[in-house]
Amino acid sequence: MVSCRAAGRDGGMLALTNVQVLYDRSIQAVRDVSLTVPQGKVVALLGSNGAGKSTILKAISGVLGQEDGEVIGGDIRFEGSSLLGAPPRAIIERGLLQVPEGRALFATLTVEENLIMGGYLRSPAETREGLERIYAMFPRVKERRKQIAGYLSGGEQQMVAIGRALMGRPRLLMLDEPSLGLAPQIVETIFETVLALNRDTGLTVLLVEQNAQVALKAASYGYIIENGRIVLDGPAEKLAANDDVQEFYLGFAAGERKSMRDVKHYKRRKRWLS
Numbered sequence: 593m594v595s596c597r598a599a600g601r602d603g604g605m606l607a608l609t610n611v612q613v614l615y616d617r618s619i620q621a622v623r624d625v626s627l628t629v630p631q632g633k634v635v636a637l638l639g640s641n642g643a644g645k646s647t648i649l650k651a652i653s654g655v656l657g658q659e660d661g662e663v664i665g666g667d668i669r670f671e672g673s674s675l676l677g678a679p680p681r682a683i684i685e686r687g688l689l690q691v692p693e694g695r696a697l698f699a700t701l702t703v704e705e706n707l708i709m710g711g712y713l714r715s716p717a718e719t720r721e722g723l724e725r726i727y728a729m730f731p732r733v734k735e736r737r738k739q740i741a742g743y744l745s746g747g748e749q750q751m752v753a754i755g756r757a758l759m760g761r762p763r764l765l766m767l768d769e770p771s772l773g774l775a776p777q778i779v780e781t782i783f784e785t786v787l788a789l790n791r792d793t794g795l796t797v798l799l800v801e802q803n804a805q806v807a808l809k810a811a812s813y814g815y816i817i818e819n820g821r822i823v824l825d826g827p828a829e830k831l832a833a834n835d836d837v838q839e840f841y842l843g844f845a846a847g848e849r850k851s852m853r854d855v856k857h858y859k860r861r862k863r864w865l866s
């Protein structure tokens with residue numbers, strides 16, 4: 593049975609409990625979000641445009657202040673201690689790294705310079721070892737290493753953005769819509785690499801996606817967010833088999849795409865009327 597669950601009960605490497613976020617002291621983007629990312633797992637956070645996914649990642653990374661946003665309720669704990677109030681650098685040092693939506697590469701720097709920026713907290717020897725690791729993982733990035741990042745294709749830029757985060761040796765990697773605007777084959781390559789890392793090194797992943805199809809294949813557990821609230825969560829295969837998820841996130845049914853909330857109201861209305 594797929595259900596909404598108060599997260600954090602089983603600890604988890606990362607645990608959000610009843611998190612609320614406000615922008616500009618007036619816009620409530622996240623209303624009440626609890627979720628858990630257990631160590632060594634891939635967890636998906638799914639939702640449509642404006643649901644609050646990126647805001648949650650920014651809250652975890654401690655960068656909301658740059659956009660006049662703040663966590664006004666709840667807690668975000670990594671390995672048992674709160675991240676609230678910690679500066680972004682301290683959060684990176686603890687091993688939480690984010691690949692932002694849109695990749696955010698330094699467009700005028702070369703691919704290799706971008707990667708080196710990701711290892712800025714590392715020693716020169718670690719940086720050299722990191723570059724070799726990333727090049728082995730993404731041979732295409734190696735081929736392009738001397739090119740200006742801004743001229744790469746979207747897929748290559750996504751690989752560089754992931755590589756740059758990996759240079760920081762994350763223990764938990766947060767990916768914000770890695771499939772956005774990319775051809776299915778490139779998406780597959782990127783997801784295969786991330787899953788291989790998870791399998792081979794135990795890297796924990798929080799994957800934010802609109803593309804439920806690929807995300808639910810990659811993740812072991814998923815959460816669906818709408819209007820700043822988790823409306824459904826469960827094991828990925830159960831979510832993928834759920835009628836409402838199939839209808840509204842996997843596009844298996846005809847008709848106008850509404851929201852999970854509409855589905856529930858519609859079903860309730862049907863029950864009342866029957």
Ligand SMILES: Nc1ncnc2c1ncn2[C@@H]1O[C@H](COP(=O)(O)OP(=O)(O)OP(=O)(O)O)[C@@H](O)[C@H]1O
Nearest residue numbers: 615619621639640641642643644645646647648659
């Ligand atoms: N810097 C900001 N200032 C004010 N409101 C914001 C800001 N960033 C996001 N919002 C609002 O917060 C809500 C959640 O936005 P968020 O970017 O977290 O959604 P999302 O699920 O990541 O969407 P998308 O998939 O389109 O990136 C939206 O209503 C958005 O307009």
